[in-house]
Amino acid sequence: MYNFLLEYIPNHKDEILTEWMERMKQNGDERFINVVSDQVYVNTSSEFVDVILSRLDTSENYNEKLSEFAEKIVRLGWPLTFVTSGLSTMGKIIFDKINETTDLPKEKHSEYFLVYDKWMTPMYNEIISAYTATWERTVSLQKIALQELSAPLIPVFEKISVMPLVGTIDTERAKLIMENLLNGVVKHRAEVVLIDITGVPVVDTMVAHHIIQAADAVRLVGAKCMLVGIRPEIAQTIVNLGINLNQVITTSTLRKGIEQALEITNRKIVKLEGSL
Structure with missing residues (x-):
């Protein structure tokens, strides 16, 4: 058959x-x-x-x-x-x-x-x-x-690095962010690190906790941590949740964060004469 x-x-x-x-x-x-x-x-x-x-x-x-x-x-x-x-x-x-x-x-x-x-x-x-x-x-x-590719630490100026974050942040990814952040600070000899959360759709208590932990860890290796890209709705959420970010420098945009980072490292952007 x-x-x-x-x-x-x-x-x-x-x-x-x-x-x-x-x-x-x-x-x-x-x-x-x-x-x-x-x-x-x-x-x-x-x-x-x-x-x-x-x-x-x-x-x-x-x-x-x-x-x-x-x-x-x-x-x-x-x-x-x-x-x-x-x-x-x-x-x-x-x-x-x-x-x-x-x-x-x-x-x-x-x-x-x-x-x-x-x-x-x-x-x-x-x-x-x-x-x-x-x-x-x-x-x-x-x-x-x-x-x-989700958590690269990018050196943008001498002593200044940026970590752009996109998408949701869970516990597993937070561990990867922490690891890349600390390794990058040492590797690039960064004095200021900017964590850009422009692409993070939601910042809740857990996400904020991970960011605070990352900032604390960066300070332990001798660098300062800044949180940039805080949109109005994110700021309102942070306030409503009672999240304390007093130990972290915050700005609304990456540009403003870089300007502050340059000041921290005793530098600034100067407009040249004749330039637009």
Whole structure:
């Protein structure tokens, strides 16, 4: 019976593929399908069928094909719901077509159902597992990359460095900010560090606590810390929460912060004669 399955599906590949793509376009997520070019959709769908077929032929490297396909669809942005729906739809098409064929005696149908289930169910689990593992690995790598870029300490003048912060600040990121801040102060021999929170959407008690800790840590290594980019709504939030920032120099903009930092380091910006 397995041999019948092994013979039937490859011989009807084009027919199965065509019907699968039509059903998926009708029932799939339109937002996803609309952003994928027809050529990419056809090529990836064909590869999807090839992966399924490779599981029938044990002589082929199924696990390698499955891993490569999972990486590809994650990279292309195929959502997991589309993959699971695609597997279910593929199973129904193959099931219906074999069930309707005259090549298989009616008395053999129940036997075929068992063989089909033993073939389809493990493959379903394998593809979902491969997709999930690839997705988690991709997200993990992206998270590491974002962390590396999320809290850089940038020297802008001699003895003056700026750390621009963008996005939300959680406990894990706060630890990274603290580490980069202290290492940067020592590396760049900074005397003044400006933490720019212009791009931080919300400053709550926890965020303020992390900033105060960072300022205290900077003072312990012999530098001063300034908090710049405080918007009116952020200032109001800080006041309402009763957060004490008396030990931290604050300014509304990065420019004003740099001007103060220059004064602290006995320098200032001078307008040259004849300049605009």
